[in-house]
Amino acid sequence: MGLFRKSEVCPVCGGEVKGLFLKKIGGKKTLCKECSAQVSMAKELLKNATPEFMKAHLEYRRENALKYNTLHWDVKYVARGTRMGVDPSAGFLYLADADMGDLDNPVVFSFGQITRYELYRLTKKVDDSDTPGATALESTLSALSGIAKILDKDKNSNDYFRLVLTTTEPYWPELKLEIYFNSPDDIYGIGGFGGDLERMCQVLKSVARKEPVTIY
Numbered sequence: 001m002g003l004f005r006k007s008e009v010c011p012v013c014g015g016e017v018k019g020l021f022l023k024k025i026g027g028k029k030t031l032c033k034e035c036s037a038q039v040s041m042a043k044e045l046l047k048n049a050t051p052e053f054m055k056a057h058l059e060y061r062r063e064n065a066l067k068y069n070t071l072h073w074d075v076k077y078v079a080r081g082t083r084m085g086v087d088p089s090a091g092f093l094y095l096a097d098a099d100m101g102d103l104d105n106p107v108v109f110s111f112g113q114i115t116r117y118e119l120y121r122l123t124k125k126v127d128d129s130d131t132p133g134a135t136a137l138e139s140t141l142s143a144l145s146g147i148a149k150i151l152d153k154d155k156n157s158n159d160y161f162r163l164v165l166t167t168t169e170p171y172w173p174e175l176k177l178e179i180y181f182n183s184p185d186d187i188y189g190i191g192g193f194g195g196d197l198e199r200m201c202q203v204l205k206s207v208a209r210k211e212p213v214t215i216y
């Protein structure tokens with residue numbers, strides 16, 4: 001019976017461990033609700049994380065929040081569940097997505113930290129940072145119109161883009177963002193044709209190629 005079960009203590013802050021959606025670190029230790037909510041790192045890193053590693057991470061996340069609140073996000077893009085903001089003059093961007101954790105404290109990257117960009121539709125690569133020019137705009141729009149045709153015929157079909165970024169940010173060395181389109185409304189609905197996906201990708205591509213960023 002659970003009556004005399006000793007309550008678990010958070011290995012990072014010493015707080016009580018209770019509630020749902022708690023994150024587990026190495027040694028099957030569970031973080032408390034407050035610490036869990038602040039984590040933003042790749043699954044593979046979290047799986048083997050020590051309490052010391054997590055303490056340094058949460059300090060980094062507090063610095064991230066300061067950066068996020070200080071920079072000027074002149075441009076903001078939304079594509080389904082993925083959001084991106086750009087401070088073109090300071091050379092920073094943020095990315096927010098359900099897999100990346102706390103949406104009120106999105107991960108801030110300097111332009112220099114983004115080293116590679118690739119865009120896939122299902123498993124087929126439609127664009128990458130080795131290809132010069134504004135090809136993210138063209139290829140994403142043409143892929144989106146292909147998806148729109150499929151969804152018009154078959155409302156149950158399911159299609160997604162996978163945006164893969166290689167970064168020197170310590171907690172997200174490889175970032176894979178999946179952007180799903182599973183109804184015609186996802187493409188034609190609010191935000192226009194697929195939202196800002198193609199503009200977002202073009203900016204990421206220019207950043208990865210160390211080219212001047214044009215804001216679309």
Ligand SMILES: [Zn+2]
Pocket residue numbers: 010011012013014015031032033034035036
């Ligand atoms: Zn804690």
